[in-house]
Amino acid sequence: MLNERAFKAVGRPLPRKEDLRLITGKGRFTDDFNFPGQVWAAMVRSPHPHARIVAIDSEGARAMPGVLGVYTGADCERDGLKPIPHNPVPSTNFDVKLTGRGGTKVFIGSHMLLPADKSRHVGEAVAMVVAETRDQAYAAAEAVDVTYDVLPWVADTAAAAEPDAPRLWDEIPDNILVDSSFGDVEGTEASFARAAHVVTMRSHVGRVTGVPLEPRAAVGHYDTATGRYTLYAGSGGAVRQKRELAEVLNEDQQNLRLLSFDVGGNFGTRNRAYVEFGLVLYASRKLGRPVKFRAERSESFLTDYQGRDLVTEVSLAIDADGKFLAMRASNLSNVGSRCVSLSPLSKGSGLITGSYDIPFATLRSRAVYSNTMPTQAYRSSGRPEVTFAIERLIDKAARELGFDRLDLRRRNLVRPQQMPYVNAVGSSYDSGEYEANMDRLLALADWQGMEARRAEAKSRGKILGFGFANYVESSIGTPKERADVIVRPDGVEVVIGTQPAGQGHETSFAQVTADLLGVPFENVTITLGDTDVVSAGGGTHSGRSMRHASTVLALASEDLIAKGQALAAHVLGVPLDSVVFEDGVFRVADRNTFLSWFDLARRSDDEGLPAQLRGGLKVRRDSEMHTPVFPNGACACEIEVDPETGGLDIVRYSTVDDVGRCINPLIVHGQTHGGIAQGVGQALWEQCVIDPGSGQPTSGSFMDYGMPRFDNMPSFKTQIVEVLSPTNPFGVKAGGEGGTTPAPAVIMSAVEDALSEFGPIDFEMPATALKIWSHIQSGRARLRSSNAA
Amino acid sequence: MTTVSMTVNGSPVSRDVEDNTLLAFFLRESLGLTGTHVGCDTTQCGCCVVHVDGRSVKSCTMLAAQANGCAVTTIEGLATGDKLHPVQEAFRTYHALQCGFCTPGMIMAATNLIDTYQGELTEEIVREEMEGNLCRCTGYHNIVKAILAAADAMRPARRAAE
Numbered sequence: 001m002l003n004e005r006a007f008k009a010v011g012r013p014l015p016r017k018e019d020l021r022l023i024t025g026k027g028r029f030t031d032d033f034n035f036p037g038q039v040w041a042a043m044v045r046s047p048h049p050h051a052r053i054v055a056i057d058s059e060g061a062r063a064m065p066g067v068l069g070v071y072t073g074a075d076c077e078r079d080g081l082k083p084i085p086h087n088p089v090p091s092t093n094f095d096v097k098l099t100g101r102g103g104t105k106v107f108i109g110s111h112m113l114l115p116a117d118k119s120r121h122v123g124e125a126v127a128m129v130v131a132e133t134r135d136q137a138y139a140a141a142e143a144v145d146v147t148y149d150v151l152p153w154v155a156d157t158a159a160a161a162e163p164d165a166p167r168l169w170d171e172i173p174d175n176i177l178v179d180s181s182f183g184d185v186e187g188t189e190a191s192f193a194r195a196a197h198v199v200t201m202r203s204h205v206g207r208v209t210g211v212p213l214e215p216r217a218a219v220g221h222y223d224t225a226t227g228r229y230t231l232y233a234g235s236g237g238a239v240r241q242k243r244e245l246a247e248v249l250n251e252d253q254q255n256l257r258l259l260s261f262d263v264g265g266n267f268g269t270r271n272r273a274y275v276e277f278g279l280v281l282y283a284s285r286k287l288g289r290p291v292k293f294r295a296e297r298s299e300s301f302l303t304d305y306q307g308r309d310l311v312t313e314v315s316l317a318i319d320a321d322g323k324f325l326a327m328r329a330s331n332l333s334n335v336g337s338r339c340v341s342l343s344p345l346s347k348g349s350g351l352i353t354g355s356y357d358i359p360f361a362t363l364r365s366r367a368v369y370s371n372t373m374p375t376q377a378y379r380s381s382g383r384p385e386v387t388f389a390i391e392r393l394i395d396k397a398a399r400e401l402g403f404d405r406l407d408l409r410r411r412n413l414v415r416p417q418q419m420p421y422v423n424a425v426g427s428s429y430d431s432g433e434y435e436a437n438m439d440r441l442l443a444l445a446d447w448q449g450m451e452a453r454r455a456e457a458k459s460r461g462k463i464l465g466f467g468f469a470n471y472v473e474s475s476i477g478t479p480k481e482r483a484d485v486i487v488r489p490d491g492v493e494v495v496i497g498t499q500p501a502g503q504g505h506e507t508s509f510a511q512v513t514a515d516l517l518g519v520p521f522e523n524v525t526i527t528l529g530d531t532d533v534v535s536a537g538g539g540t541h542s543g544r545s546m547r548h549a550s551t552v553l554a555l556a557s558e559d560l561i562a563k564g565q566a567l568a569a570h571v572l573g574v575p576l577d578s579v580v581f582e583d584g585v586f587r588v589a590d591r592n593t594f595l596s597w598f599d600l601a602r603r604s605d606d607e608g609l610p611a612q613l614r615g616g617l618k619v620r621r622d623s624e625m626h627t628p629v630f631p632n633g634a635c636a637c638e639i640e641v642d643p644e645t646g647g648l649d650i651v652r653y654s655t656v657d658d659v660g661r662c663i664n665p666l667i668v669h670g671q672t673h674g675g676i677a678q679g680v681g682q683a684l685w686e687q688c689v690i691d692p693g694s695g696q697p698t699s700g701s702f703m704d705y706g707m708p709r710f711d712n713m714p715s716f717k718t719q720i721v722e723v724l725s726p727t728n729p730f731g732v733k734a735g736g737e738g739g740t741t742p743a744p745a746v747i748m749s750a751v752e753d754a755l756s757e758f759g760p761i762d763f764e765m766p767a768t769a770l771k772i773w774s775h776i777q778s779g780r781a782r783l784r785s786s787n788a789a
Numbered sequence: 790m791t792t793v794s795m796t797v798n799g800s801p802v803s804r805d806v807e808d809n810t811l812l813a814f815f816l817r818e819s820l821g822l823t824g825t826h827v828g829c830d831t832t833q834c835g836c837c838v839v840h841v842d843g844r845s846v847k848s849c850t851m852l853a854a855q856a857n858g859c860a861v862t863t864i865e866g867l868a869t870g871d872k873l874h875p876v877q878e879a880f881r882t883y884h885a886l887q888c889g890f891c892t893p894g895m896i897m898a899a900t901n902l903i904d905t906y907q908g909e910l911t912e913e914i915v916r917e918e919m920e921g922n923l924c925r926c927t928g929y930h931n932i933v934k935a936i937l938a939a940a941d942a943m944r945p946a947r948r949a950a951e
Contacts, residue, residue, distance in 0.1 A: 019881040022889030023873070023896060025824015025864035032823035135809075213828040213836055213925050214890040264826070264890030265925050297829040502887030502926045666884045670931055674887060677928035702833035702923070710916040710929050739928075 002554070002729060006583070009511035009521040010730075013666035016507040017525075021262075028261040030217040030234045035290040038219065039068060041280055042137035042293075044127035044144045045302070046119030049371035049695030050153035050166060053118055056127055057145040064143055066136035068287055071128045071279070073116030081282060083110040084273050085247050088339045090346040092479050093626040096425070098342055098349075098365060100172075101179045108177070109169045109369065111338045113248065113275045113282065118151070120168055120337035121371050122697055123302030125275055130283045130291055153371040155690045157204065157311050157334040160370035168337060168369040175369040177339060182349065182425045183362035188317075191326030191360050195317035199397040204764050205385045205744065207309040207334070207688040208681070209699075210378055211707065212501070214264020215300050219292040220280035229256045229281050234263035236271035237499045237539015240478075242531045248278045249285075256281075260529040266501035267678065268378040269304045271541050272340045298700045306688055307378020309334040310344065310385040314352075314393050322403050324412045326360035327353055327424070329389065333367045336374035342367060343542070344375065347382030347474060350427040354390035355434050355470040355632060356412040361424035371695060373688075377541060379678045380737035383473040384744050391469040391745040395752065399760065406442075409470060410435060420726075429472060429630040430725045430733075437656045437721060438470065441634035444717050445654040453638065462640040464651075465754025469742035472632040475734040477544025479626045482536040483552045485513070485560050486618040487601045491523040494553065497537005498545040499529060503736070504667040505545060511663050512550045512730070516557035518584020519597055536622070543734025546663060547629060547725075554729040556621035567613050568595050571603050629725045631733040633657040635742040639750045646773025648751070650680065650714045655742075658721040660733030665720060671736030672718045677708040679743020683765050684712075706766065755779070793853045797822070798866025806853055812846070813837045815853035816863055824864040824893045828923070835922030838894035838901075839863045845901040847894075847921075864893035867900065876900045876939040885935035887926035898922050899936045903943050910940045 021027055044056075058070035089098055089106055100106050119126055127144050131137035152166035159165055160175045168175055192198060218233040229249065235241050238258040246253040263270065280291040295303070311332040317325040329352045333345040349365045398405035413434040414421045421429045442448075450466050457464040484495040494513050498505055510524035527533055538548065561581050568586035569576040572593060580587050585594040595603075597617070604617040638652040655672060662668050685706025689698045699705040718739075724731025744765060751767045752760065758779020763771045793810075794803040797820060804819045816822045816839065825848060828836035832850040839848045840862040867874045876896050879885070886892040902918050903910065915936050916929070924932060 013884075015881050016884065018889070019886060022886055022892050023864075023877040023880050024868060025822070025893050027824070027889050029823075029826070029890065031817075031827075034818070135807075211925055212888070212890075213834060213923060214826070214888070215828065262889060264828075265888045267925070297831065297834075502889065504887070670884045670887060670927060673928035673930040674926045675928075678925075701831055702829055703831070707923055707925075708928065709920055709923065710933070711920045713916075713929050715912065715930050715933065716928065 007515045009514045010663055014507060014511065014664060016504045017510060018504060018506050029214055029264055030232050031294050033219055033232045035221060038290040038292055039130055039132055040134040040137040041128050041130050041283055041291050042141040043125040044141045046122060046124045046126050048119060048148055048150050049122050049155060050151040051119050051148035052151060053126055054147040054149050060145060061129055061140040061143040064140040066132035067129060067140045069130045070144060073112060073114035076112055076114050077116050080250050081113055082248050082250055083112050085244055086111060086272055086340040088341045090343055092476055094476060094628050095346050096182060096349045098178045098180050098346055100177060106177055107172045108339050113278045121373050122695060128279050130287060153695045155370050155372050155695055157309055157332060161332055161368045176366055177369060178342065178365060178367035181364045184360050185362055187360035188326045188328060188362045192317045195325050196320040197318040197401050198315055199393060199400060200315040201393045201396055202313045204311045205308050205388055206765060207306055208686045209301060209304055209306045209688055210267035210269035212265025212267060212269055215295040215297060216274060217294040218277045218280050219290060220284045221290040222281060222285040224288055227255060231277060231281055232259045233277050234270060235260045235499060236266050236541055238529055238531050239497050239534060239537045240539050241273050244273045245278055249281060258531045260499055263501035268307060268376050268381060272305055272376055301700045301705060302697060303373055305340060305376035306373050307375055308385060309375055312389045314389045316393055316397060318397060322408050322411050324356055324358045327358050328362050330364040334370050334375060335367050336370060336372045338374045340374045341376045343377040344382040348386040350425060350474055351383060351386045352425060353423045354387060355414060355472045357414045358424055363425055379675065380473065380740040383741045384679055387471045387741050388745045392748060395749050406468060427474065430727050431723050432632045432658055433723055434470060434632060437634045437658060440719060441636055441654060441656040444656060444719055445636040445652060457640050463643055463754045465639045465641060465750040467637045467746040467750025467753060469745040469749060470634045471742040472630050473737060473741050474628045474630055475543035476628040477542035478538030480624050481538050481548040481552045482622045483556045484620045485556045487597050489598050489602045491525060492517060492519055493525050493527055495527045495534055496549055497534050498549055499540045508546060508663045508667055509549050512553050516553060517597060543737050547728055547732040547734060548625065550730040550732050551625055551728045552621055552623040555623055556619050559619040559621055563619060564600055567600050567604060570613060571595065627727045629660065629727055629733040631659055631738050633738050635746045637746050637750050639754060641754045641772060643776050646769035646776065653714050654717040656719045656721055657738040658723050659735040660722060660725040661731040662720050662722055668720055668735040669718050672739040673716055675736050675739020676716055676743055677713055679740035680747055681708040683744045683747035683767060685766050687766050791854050793857050795856050795858060796860045798862060810853045811849055812851040812853045812856050813848040816848060822863050822865050826890055826893055835898060836891050836894040838897040840897060840901060845898050864897060875942045879935040879939035883931045883935035883938060885927060885932040891924045895922050895932060903940045910937060
């Protein structure tokens with residue numbers, strides 16, 4: 001049992017251990033590593049969305065200065081390389097079960113490092129050039145002459161699902177790889193039949209990309225003497241990447257060492273192996289020299305794993321009093337040219353009813369291939385999409401049926417006494433106070449003062465819009481985690497298999513360890529990211545890390561305390577049951593004698609110790625935890641629209657987030673801030689645009705991909721609520737992704753509120769100034785003509 | 790090849806480099822000062838900001854040769870021994886960094902802003918002046934707080950007088 005009164009570090013906003021190196025320029029990012037004899041790789045990328053590779057002539061490139069080799073998909077096949085085993089179908093006990101049509105196995109198109117048959121999206125690497133310098137490699141890549149047979153292509157999500165769409169894979173009859181249905185058909189149909197109202201909405205939550213500021217990079221080295229590969233590559237989990245790349249290279253896992261230290265942002269983009277990671281190792285084996293790759297920003301925009309891209313159709317059956325009776329939903333996820341993850345579709349599927357008590361629901365979940373970069377779980381995988389669907393649908397229902405939009409939500413929220421609440425598609429919400437969150441949020445956002453602010457804005461010629469959304473999300477993630485806890489005379493080291501990219505694990509995990517063992521926070525260090533030290537672990541995604549780490553650390557500390565008691569009993573020469581552990585020391589009852597952890601560590605190698613106490617004061621503990629948790633909250637914002645330009649400013653933005661136990665509020669608030677920016681970014685600016693005529697991506701730089709910036713973001717009011725989850729020792733849910741989850745819905749809710757006098761909005765995100773201005777113009781024209789008539 | 794000589798973080802350096810070598814890569818690859826980061830290649834993200842003769846410069850868009858004879862300060866040269874610069878200190882106190890990749894450029898740009906901006910630094914001014922630096926982790930909230938706090942620490946007289 002945890003003794004909360006003994007917490008000295010948990011719950012405190014301690015500054016991070018990571019910061020000193022990062023603010024003094026001593027971080028260790030992938031491109032900071034260089035090796036003697038190192039050479040550079042550049043990719044030859046397909047200019048076509050879909051084309052058969054007829055021939056690759058590399059003679060000209062090979063003759064260029066510094067060029068050491070040119071490699072193609074045929075070379076990879078000849079050398080026995082295997083596809084990347086992405087394992088995209090979520091498989092914990094609590095994930096919804098996605099299948100192909102009629103319950104068949106999901107068809108996963110092979111993802112070779114370089115394709116030998118055809119390119120399936122613009123930017124796909126079809127050959128690699130290695131040269132002495134980076135400039136030489138990039139110049140020679142331009143000289144590789146690829147003959148393509150250009151094929152019909154499809155990029156749009158809905159179009160790709162049509163039966164006559166151009167087909168990416170010969171192995172299946174069309175592009176649809178997942179088609180699963182869930183829920184109670186009979187109950188849902190009966191509820192719709194008796195409903196007083198049915199409201200329906202279709203929307204497309206578009207394609208965006210993660211934009212970590214560190215471009216992805218990799219430096220690989222094959223040691224001909226030992227036959228071992230070493231790869232420095234920032235990722236979301238070195239252990240997983242080691243396993244997958246070993247399979248690609250057809251090697252034993254022990255022959256690979258992966259190192260991932262400071263990672264310059266991830267947001268999901270780095271959770272799956274990139275072809276370049278395998279390619280630099282392959283080239284190093286061929287050439288006997290270290291090989292490095294660093295993406296240009298335009299390559300990152302083209303070929304970082306992307307996010308979202310879900311078409312959803314939802315209908316809600318409502319009775320005359322505004323009680324929700326049932327829901328029907330159909331989700332279509334665009335996985336891109338290869339399926340690397342079905343997490344976005346799966347996550348969303350379990351949450352379609354949102355924060356509301358809706359007794360019946362049916363859901364059809366489909367996934368489709370298209371000639372675009374593959375999508376992956378991106379910041380709050382799948383949850384902003386379904387939150388957008390239910391929350392925007394409720395706004396629509398309130399508007400069309402004459403309900404107050406906040407009151408309609410209150411009538412239908414899941415109540416605390418219903419917890420744990422099993423929703424209509426089987427997800428079991430662990431805990432939460434959803435209506436109390438709304439109340440807290442409305443107070444934080446000064447809802448009472450909103451109409452006065454609206455009038456004041458109007459006096460300045462601006463239109464104020466108020467947006468609101470509730471949310472609930474799920475945190476699942478890889479179920480296994482391992483921790484080694486080692487006590488030495490000068491401190492405690494924890495070795496663990498998560499992989500932060502700014503989330504501050506070195507700090508928050510040290511807080512947890514310090515309080516579990518009763519040692520000072522300053523004496524705990526966390527070791528991550530080197531697979532020769534970190535033997536197992538699930539990486540960082542889906543808000544899993546704090547929950548899984550605190551759980552395995554709680555288990556490990558129990559083992560360690562037992563070991564400490566035995567050692568103390570031996571050292572002090574007393575029976576085991578007379579040693580008690582309290583306040584971080586081992587005492588003998590009724591005697592003024594005690595030993596600290598560090599005293600014990602000094603004695604842990606003593607000669608003459610019994611065998612079971614030898615080998616140092618350390619434990620290794622594995623934990624497996626499938627049960628998901630459901631972070632939840634509420635969010636409001638106010639925007640001011642300039643009706644003459646369509647431009648808008650976000651003037652207030654408030655969130656209440658139930659994260660379960662908050663280990664470090666400084667970090668959790670920071671995570672929320674960043675999450676908000678990414679969700680708002682999608683609502684207002686961000687979009688991976690593909691030209692509908694040519695299939696060419698046109699968002700290739702920061703000049704044409706709109707980003708959240710200093711001057712378009714507001715300061716935030718964020719409040720943390722801690723309703724402890726009963727599913728894990730510390731009661732942790734998750735923080736950070738909750739910033740993103742409601743953000744697209746809340747922004748569009750505010751835009752719609754601001755523009756209400758001009759009619760309901762009919763455009764998709766991002767809500768650009770042009771779309772808003774056009775809506776105002778057409779609304780005004782309509783008003784003029786109806787006044788004239 | 791060109792011989793480029795300059796003062797970096799107070800020490801004279803001289804190296805032979807390709808004519809087209811950018812200052813950012815001269816610092817990173819010729820001098821091993823990897824605290825200066827390159828995030829976009831196109832002068833848009835600001836991860837590579839250093840000071841050249843007292844001005845903020847995006848070092849990915851300046852040739853090393855253009856800095857010949859100049860005094861360059863990088864993130865590695867900002868602290869005085871073990872004593873952090875007030876902007877570095879404020880970034881840590883206010884949790885103004887997460888992954889830390891944009892941080893060196895952010896700190897160098899903020900330091901120069903505080904040193905050179907003539908009027909009072911408000912939230913609005915900081916947001917406007919720092920617009921050329923991108924951060925993907927923090928939503929900027931804590932960076933703004935840190936810069937304002939550092940400005941107060943560095944020039945209390947000026948802020949109070951205005």
